[in-house]
Amino acid sequence: MKILLLNPxxxxxxxERMAEAAAAALAPDVxxxxxxxxxxLPYIASRAEAQLAGAAVxxxxxxxxxGHDAAVIAAFGDPGLVAARELFDLPVVGMAEAAMLxxxxxxQRFSIVTFSRKLLPWYEDxxxxxxxxxxxxxLLAAEGEFRSVTEVQHELESEIVALAARAAENGADAVILAGAPLTGLAARVGAAVPVPLVDPLAAALGQAQALVRMGARAPASGRFARPGPKPATGLSPALAAWIEHREGEPG
Amino acid sequence: MKILLLNPxxxxxxxERMAEAAAAALAPDVxxxxxxxxxxLPYIASRAEAQLAGAAVxxxxxxxxxGHDAAVIAAFGDPGLVAARELFDLPVVGMAEAAMLxxxxxxQRFSIVTFSRKLLPWYEDxxxxxxxxxxxxxLLAAEGEFRSVTEVQHELESEIVALAARAAENGADAVILAGAPLTGLAARVGAAVPVPLVDPLAAALGQAQALVRMGARAPASGRFARPGPKPATGLSPALAAWIEHREGEPG
Amino acid sequence: MKILLLNPxxxxxxxERMAEAAAAALAPDVxxxxxxxxxxLPYIASRAEAQLAGAAVxxxxxxxxxGHDAAVIAAFGDPGLVAARELFDLPVVGMAEAAMLxxxxxxQRFSIVTFSRKLLPWYEDxxxxxxxxxxxxxLLAAEGEFRSVTEVQHELESEIVALAARAAENGADAVILAGAPLTGLAARVGAAVPVPLVDPLAAALGQAQALVRMGARAPASGRFARPGPKPATGLSPALAAWIEHREGEPG
Amino acid sequence: MKILLLNPxxxxxxxERMAEAAAAALAPDVxxxxxxxxxxLPYIASRAEAQLAGAAVxxxxxxxxxGHDAAVIAAFGDPGLVAARELFDLPVVGMAEAAMLxxxxxxQRFSIVTFSRKLLPWYEDxxxxxxxxxxxxxLLAAEGEFRSVTEVQHELESEIVALAARAAENGADAVILAGAPLTGLAARVGAAVPVPLVDPLAAALGQAQALVRMGARAPASGRFARPGPKPATGLSPALAAWIEHREGEPG
Amino acid sequence: MKILLLNPxxxxxxxERMAEAAAAALAPDVxxxxxxxxxxLPYIASRAEAQLAGAAVxxxxxxxxxGHDAAVIAAFGDPGLVAARELFDLPVVGMAEAAMLxxxxxxQRFSIVTFSRKLLPWYEDxxxxxxxxxxxxxLLAAEGEFRSVTEVQHELESEIVALAARAAENGADAVILAGAPLTGLAARVGAAVPVPLVDPLAAALGQAQALVRMGARAPASGRFARPGPKPATGLSPALAAWIEHREGEPG
Amino acid sequence: MKILLLNPxxxxxxxERMAEAAAAALAPDVxxxxxxxxxxLPYIASRAEAQLAGAAVxxxxxxxxxGHDAAVIAAFGDPGLVAARELFDLPVVGMAEAAMLxxxxxxQRFSIVTFSRKLLPWYEDxxxxxxxxxxxxxLLAAEGEFRSVTEVQHELESEIVALAARAAENGADAVILAGAPLTGLAARVGAAVPVPLVDPLAAALGQAQALVRMGARAPASGRFARPGPKPATGLSPALAAWIEHREGEPG
Structure with missing residues (x-):
């Protein structure tokens, strides 16, 4: 099984970090x-940026x-998820939706903990x-300052763990550690939080594998069937070709 | 008052058609x-196309x-509406949202009538x-074939009127004639339907005027405050400049 | 365009105060x-009082x-709104509904700030x-004492502004300053609150103008069509005449 | 126990008809x-009429x-129910709410069957x-013509029974026969419908008795506490006295 | 009228305590x-225990x-309520559902106050x-320790009253004192709380009487009609006989 | 990885049939x-039966x-699911919930197709x-008669396929073939239905694997933490021992 892991x-x-972390969540044949x-943008933190990232997806x-069996959109917030499901035939999984499901x-109830208040409106959506x-x-966000988005899961680890514990106290049965930069944190700090933690990348890879093993086919009709061909202006060559149903043709 | 009317x-x-139809819905000073x-795309009919159109918006x-007081996104489905509200400071109105409000x-209840089944998933969203x-x-869509999206409101007029009447019979208190190509139809056929018709362009212009006259300010904080500057890659020059907060600078 | 502004x-x-404040929200031809x-009652503050006020409306x-093109029911809480829409043919707008829309x-989310806790149950409804x-x-209400409902917007201005700011901090993207006695306050204090303020009277006048310019017709069938004639006992002469469909007849 | 049965x-x-039918639903001491x-109006059939009836209630x-222990508002649609609960201290029960509860x-699901389409918007509300x-x-309504609202339960009996049976077939676990003119019909035709029928008057009397026997006190604070005294203009003497908290005073 | 009062x-x-408390809520002929x-279990405090108790019910x-006209399942949480309604022909009332209705x-809104945090998940369900x-x-629960579940309503009385008052302050229009061990407390402390209290046992008995006096029949079809006969393994003799439709046969 | 597959x-x-069908949905190491x-009961078809089956689970x-890493409750309807999650520490997956997620x-929307109308109320729940x-x-159910629940997926295959196609036409983006007796049917008839089919057993096994690979820990607090020890009467020895926290003790 081959899964495309797309960082928007x-x-x-x-x-690279996510590709390394993925290994633990894959069956031997994936x-x-x-x-x-x-x-x-280097990392998406608003609905405007997600709108643009969705087009890039x-x-x-x-x-x-x-050549892939499934795709994972590897940003919590799932930019372009619905559009991708409609346009392409392989199963497409979003990190946010997969983590929540x-x-x-x-x-009964989950909370979402992340590393910056700026992300909250997007995650709420x-x-x-x-x-x-x-x-x-x-949804809870750390208030602490951090220097690097790559290192934020280490820089704010104790605050994030404390937020997850508070979420549990306030009624969350499970806590999602949200945002690609937190990938792998759940595995490292799970023992310090009294309710189960969800790692969105692991969840998304688990869901992608589940969909592929179940063998769901692409729809031939309905809301998610591929739209018919249509002329496109000003889009990337591959996307224009796909939209115009010329994807098999020589470039 | 100056309103930007943006066809995505x-x-x-x-x-051009919409610009002409707009006149009837404007106060003398607008x-x-x-x-x-x-x-x-020449006309948007899917969520994938709306994702791309939102970026273009x-x-x-x-x-x-x-230099404008408000903007109207003139496609039912409101591509990029939330993103635009977040990114820019002027009031932004979507034709679908404005029509429904x-x-x-x-x-108590409205129905949406449009000219093609293909549009339904996007409109439902x-x-x-x-x-x-x-x-x-x-939501109801005409089943009839049509030759030109520019002429569809004439080609399918009788079927659309019949659908609106059926919607009224089935409990709709008002009927929205949805899709930019139907602009102006409501005014022409209103007398043939027993409940009020909503013209989305007229509604959007009415809402834009209402927002401007009320004098609502742009938010300085919260979910819709403009995001801080961030480096952008591969975007159009004006959008990159705006995202990087360089919009006032010489090019 | 002529709009009836009805204080219940x-x-x-x-x-008088509202008539003066209205000017700023009207197009030149209204x-x-x-x-x-x-x-x-001199001012409505409960559901019982609203029930009676609705009959008076x-x-x-x-x-x-x-002779009017639209009517505005100028009390937040919208006494008699649904009944009036059903009974009469002109568009009827309520200050609360218009402000919220x-x-x-x-x-995404609005909060409602008002000047007295007594109003909250009615506004929640x-x-x-x-x-x-x-x-x-x-919904948030000032706790402060005030001497005059006519002057309350001045007496409690700083507390109301503080509540609006707190609402913004707690996730409101916009704040409605509710209650006819606060008319005009939004324009005066908007700069002191980080999210946009909504003035219900301005919103209601904006919506009334939008409905009239769109040219929506009265329904001839359905939930809001005018009821057929029926004998009435003990009602005011004009209302009895209207209900009995004798409104055109000599008294 | 004494229950006031108020026909709006x-x-x-x-x-008179309802007073007779009430007997079967009362305990020996009520x-x-x-x-x-x-x-x-002689019978209420619209939201406008209900607005006026609520004031009369x-x-x-x-x-x-x-001198009463509870009151029943004996019109399906419950005109004035919330207002009455707020204004007075005894338990007030509405026929529609009681029937649904x-x-x-x-x-899991109930349907509502009535004798005229005109009633549906009010009952939906x-x-x-x-x-x-x-x-x-x-909600289902008989289409048949009838001569007298007093006799309609006999005139349209077979159509109403057929509608109730159809409601059961379509997933209703219980059927409410709604509208004061249908009082007593449920008892007469219950055997002809495969799911239980609810008689709103019997339900309301049952709920009133349940509330009185449980001994619930009137609220001293909160959303349903009696409003403080306020000057009233143009209301009936008893109501004005009650609103002004002069109800104990000599006239 | 005979009501079966079943303690799960x-x-x-x-x-015994509940049987004594019941008297005050019954009409003379019940x-x-x-x-x-x-x-x-001696007292149910979790969903797992409720699953088992439902089978015992x-x-x-x-x-x-x-020989009974109705049954009351006398544990807040209503173990087996839906199953019992489906399986048997007499009206079955649950203490939680009856209290809430x-x-x-x-x-408009009720709060639920109980004596132990452990009960909250079950009551939420x-x-x-x-x-x-x-x-x-x-939902609010006392934090205090108690020695005996039989005496808890006395041991924690002041804390429970304080919680009920706090619930009223936070917007509850009525407060349910939940859990069979609190039976009778509402009548004793009602004067100390500014909003009405609901005693679940009294409510359930009130509802059972209302259902019986209304004369609702058992369904012959639909979601709550008795299932057809089916062979059973390892169940109690009476239940197996009922499920196999042999309830009238000699043992 | 070892998964307990429990047929209630x-x-x-x-x-046996389900154990065979499971193979296709398992990774090589499961x-x-x-x-x-x-x-x-030989097969569960009502809420009463599910109540009893939940206790058996x-x-x-x-x-x-x-010794297992996860458990699957292999009946659509998920008898005992919440109770099992609360009581035990390993992840527990229900076929219905897993299929829907x-x-x-x-x-956007799924439909559920099954082989008998009798199952619908339970599945709706x-x-x-x-x-x-x-x-x-x-939810749609076949109307056809069948001789054997073991063979029903063959006996009613064409009717079930037709129902799935009708569900797709009516707006379902995916169709769940529900009920343990239909296990394996989705794989066999997928090509005949224009939208993807979900096999609940395959879905449940996919979800169980996803949960185990993600490494979620059992909760130490909150709604799903294991209840403390409590004396039990009349339960099976192993369950009584577990509830009394004597599971490690010699029998």
């Missing part, structure tokens, strides 16, 4: 292809999805898009 | 600036919003994004 | 007719609506009647 | 005082509630006001 | 038959329901099962 | 232990869970318990 941020260091967005998938099997607000006991 | 489709003919998206606003003052699904009595 | 309280001073309820409209275009509780981040 | 319609014949509204209760113990729309499987 | 806990002392579960009803007639979460202003 | 029905033939309930888990990644009713486009 432009930071290659983050992609491989991932890590990819970094070519356009956009479609461009990247159009170019690289061939997984958390639903660990209890992700909760609503998933239709799971009634299951969400709240 | 690449069809200039549609923009002018509109019509604009057409430079990138994307941000590019266009970054380049042209200066307006319809809420005409009754717009209803949910506005949080108004409990007020929506259903 | 019996306080003529308040009506005029308002201010009216004060002849029966009821119907009496007043029956007597004065002729307008706030929905300024962000208005939020639920509008079906917008999921968009409401909370 | 002006039809004394209907009051008596009812039947009353008819002095103002309003308050007038009537102010004059007659003394009772139905909730007979299954009652379902929403009770917050029980998720439990409502639908 | 194995504590006979609690059953008698109760108290019963104690033969299997399970079915066993007990199968053996004892004959009754509270809905005393105000009961609120959701009743579909009344939107009406629930919160 | 007493039919060993069904367990094994299942199939188990059949010792008490209850707890008994079986208490006896057999040791999986379907949420394949589209499962949808509500999962909090996913807003994502459910409806």
């Amino acid at each position: 941020n432009t930071s290659a260091a983050m992609t 491989r991932v292809t890590p990819l970094t967005a070519m356009r956009g 479609l461009e990247t998938l159009a170019e690289h999805q061939a 997984t958390a639903c099997m660990l209890g 992700a909760v609503h898009q998933a239709g799971l607000h009634a299951r969400c006991a709240g | 489709n690449t069809s200039a003919a549609m923009t 002018r509109v600036t019509p604009l057409t998206a430079m990138r994307g 941000l590019e266009t606003l970054a380049e042209h919003q200066a 307006t319809a809420c003052m005409l009754g 717009a209803v949910h994004q506005a949080g108004l699904h409990a007020r929506c009595a259903g | 309280n019996t306080s003529a001073a308040m009506t 005029r308002v007719t201010p009216l004060t309820a002849m029966r009821g 119907l009496e007043t409209l029956a007597e004065h609506q002729a 307008t706030a929905c275009m300024l962000g 208005a939020v639920h009647q509008a079906g917008l509780h999921a968009r409401c981040a909370g | 319609n002006t039809s004394a014949a209907m009051t 008596r009812v005082t039947p009353l008819t509204a002095m103002r309003g 308050l007038e009537t209760l102010a004059e007659h509630q003394a 009772t139905a909730c113990m007979l299954g 009652a379902v929403h006001q009770a917050g029980l729309h998720a439990r409502c499987a639908g | 806990n194995t504590s006979a002392a609690m059953t 008698r109760v038959t108290p019963l104690t579960a033969m299997r399970g 079915l066993e007990t009803l199968a053996e004892h329901q004959a 009754t509270a809905c007639m005393l105000g 009961a609120v959701h099962q009743a579909g009344l979460h939107a009406r629930c202003a919160g | 029905n007493t039919s060993a033939a069904m367990t 094994r299942v232990t199939p188990l059949t309930a010792m008490r209850g 707890l008994e079986t888990l208490a006896e057999h869970q040791a 999986t379907a949420c990644m394949l589209g 499962a949808v509500h318990q999962a909090g996913l009713h807003a994502r459910c486009a409806g």
Whole structure:
């Protein structure tokens, strides 16, 4: 099984970190292809940035999805998730949605803990898009300063652990440690929090594997069937070709 | 008062049509600036296309919003609406949201009637994004073939009127005639439908005027405050400058 | 365009104040007719009082609506709104509903700030009647004493501003300053609050103008069509005549 | 125990019918005082009429509630229910709310069947006001003509029974026969419908008895505590006295 | 009228206490038959225990329901309520559901106060099962230690009263004193709390009487009709006989 | 990884069938232990039966869970799921919940198709318990007669396929083929339905693997922490020992 692991941020260091962390969540017969967005922001922290990242996700998938069994959009907030599901035929999994659905099997309510207040509006929107607000006991963000988004999970580790514990006290049955920069933190600090932690990357890879092993086919009709061909202006070549149904043609 | 009327489709003919129709919905002291998206599809009909159009909306606003009091995103489905509200300081109005909020003052439940089944998933998403699904009595689409999206409101007029009447019979207190290509139809056929019709362009212009006259300020904090500066890669010059907070600088 | 501005309280001073404040929210071609309820309470502060005021609204409209393009019920809480929409043919706008719908275009969640705890149950009911509780981040009331309802916006200005700022901190993207006695306060103190303020009277006038310019017709069938004639006992002459469909007849 | 049975319609014949039907639903130690509204319409069929009837309910209760243990507002739609609960200290029960709450113990979903389409908007509003729309499987109305509202339960009996059976087939676990003119029908035709029928008058009397036997006290604070004294203009003498807290004083 | 009062806990002392307290809530012509579960836990405090208690409820009803007009499941949390309604023909009332439905007639929102934090998850589930979460202003539990579940209502009386008062301050219009061990406390301390208190046992008995006096029949079809006969393995003799439709046969 | 596959029905033939079908959904390093309930009904088809089966699930888990990494409750409807999660420390997955959560990644709305109308009330309850009713486009059941529950997926194959196709036409983006007896049918008929099919057993096994690979720990506090020890009466020895926290002790 081959899973495309698409980082919608432009930071290659983050992609590398996630590719390393992925190993623990894969069955012996699964491989991932890590990819970094070519356009956009080093890390997404707003709905405007997510709008742009979603377009970059479609461009990247159009170019690289061939030969994969599933794709994971590796940014909490799931930029371009619905659009990608509609446009392409392989299963597409978002880290936020996968983390929340997984958390639903660990209890009645989950909380989301992240490393910066700036991310909260975007993450709140992700909760609503998933239709799971009634299951969400709240979103909490660290207040601490940090120097590097790559190191933030170490810099703010104790504050994040304290927030997760507080979330548990306030009624969360499980806590999602949200944001690609926190990948791997759940495994490291799980013992320090009294309720189960959800690692969104591990959850997304678990869900991608589940979908592939179940053998779900792409829809031939309905809300998520691939749209018919249409002329495109000013888009990347691979995406324009895909939208115009010329993806098999010579360039 | 100056309102930017932004067509996120690449069809200039549609923009022109809307600019003409706008006149009837404007107070004597209001002018509109019509604009057409430079990138994307001739008309948007899917969530994938809306994802791309939303990015184009941000590019266009970054380049042209200066000097306007408000902007209208003139495609039912409101591509880029939340992102634009977050990124820019002027009030931004979407045709779908404005039509639905307006319809809420005409009754308890509205229905949405449009000219093609392909549009339904996108429009349904717009209803949910506005949080108004409990007020929506259903979405109906014409089944008839049409030759030109510019002429579809004439080609399918009788079927659309029949659908609006059926919606009324099934419990809609008001009917939205949705999709930019239907602009102006409500005024023409209102007498043939027993409940009030909502023209989304007229509604959006009405809401934009209401917001400007009320004098609402842009937020300095919270979910819709402008994000801080951030380095951007591969975006249009005006949008990159705006995101990097260099919009006042010489190019 | 002529808009009937109906104060359902019996306080003529308040009506005068609102008529003055209205000017700023009107396009050059719009005029308002201010009216004060002849029966009821000097200011409404409970659901029981709103029940009675709603009946007075119907009496007043029956007597004065002729010759107007729209009516505004100028008490936050919207006494008699649904009944008036059903009974009469012109568009009827409520200050609470209009303020909330307008706030929905300024962000995801609004808060409502008012000058007395006594008003909260009635205002909460208005939020639920509008079906917008999921968009409401909370209702806050000043605790301070005040001598005059006419002067309360000055007496408690600093507390109300502080509450609005607190609402913003707690997640409101926009704040409605609710209650007819606060009319005009939003314009005066907007700069002191980090999120946009909504003035319910300005919002209601904006919505009334939007409805009239869009040209929505009265329904000929359905939930809001005018009920057929029925004999009435013990009602005011104009209202009895309207209900009995004798409104055109000589007295 | 003494229960005030208040008919908000002006039809004394209907009051008499309900007073007779009440007997079967009362414990041996309970008596009812039947009353008819002095103002309003012979039978309420719209939200406008309910707005006026609600005011009449308050007038009537102010004059007659003394010496009773509970009051029943005997019109499906519950005009003035919330206002009456707020204003007076005895438990007040509405026929619609009581019927729906009772139905909730007979299954997951109830349907409402009535004798005229004109009543549906008002009854739908009652379902929403009770917050029980998720439990409502639908509202159905007879299409047949009838000569007399007093005899309609006989004139349309077979159509109403057929509608109730259809509601059961479509997923209703219980069926409410709604509208004061249908009082007593449930007992007569229960055997002909495969799911339990709810008689709103019997339900309301059952709930009133349950509240009285449980001994619930009137609130001294909060949303339903009696409002403080306030000057009133143009109201009935008893109601004005009650609102001004002069109810114990000599006239 | 004969009502079966079934304690799903194995504590006979609690059953006795409830049988005594029942008297005040019964009309002169009503008698109760108290019963104690033969299997399970001395008092239920978790969903797992409720799952087991629900099975015990079915066993007990199968053996004892004959000759009764209604049954009350006398544990807040309502173990086996839906199953019992489906399986048996007499009306079955749960203490939690009955308390909440009754509270809905005393105000807009109720709170639930109980004597131990351990009970909260189970009670929260009961609120959701009743579909009344939107009406629930919160659940509060005493923190104090207590020696005996039989005496807890005396041991923690002052803390419970304080919690009920706090619930009222925080917006509850009525407060349910939840948990069989608190039976009778509401009547004793009602004067000390500014909003009405609901005693779940009194509420359940009130609702059972209301259902019986209304004369609702058992369903012959639909979601709550008795399932057809089916072979059973390893169940109690009476329950197996009932499930196999051999209940009338000699043992 | 070892997964306990627990059939809550007493039919060993069904367990065997599911054990065979499981293979296709397992990674190379995963094994299942199939188990059949010792008490209850040959197949569960009502909420009463599910109440009893849930108790049997707890008994079986208490006896057999040791040494497993996760457990799957292999009946659509998930008897005992919440109770098992609370009582035991390993992840527990229900077929209905897992199928619905999986379907949420394949589209906006799913439908559930099953082989008998009798199952619908129980399955509807499962949808509500999962909090996913807003994502459910409806439940459909075959009307055809069948001789054997073991063979029903062959006997009614064409009707079930037709229902799935109809569900797709009516707006389902994915269709769940529900009920243990349909295990394996999705893989066989997927090509005949235009939207993806979900096999609940495959989904449950996928979710169990995802939870185990993510390494979620059991909660030490909160709603799903194991309850403290408590004396038990009349329960199976292993369950009593577990509830009394004597599970490590010699029998």
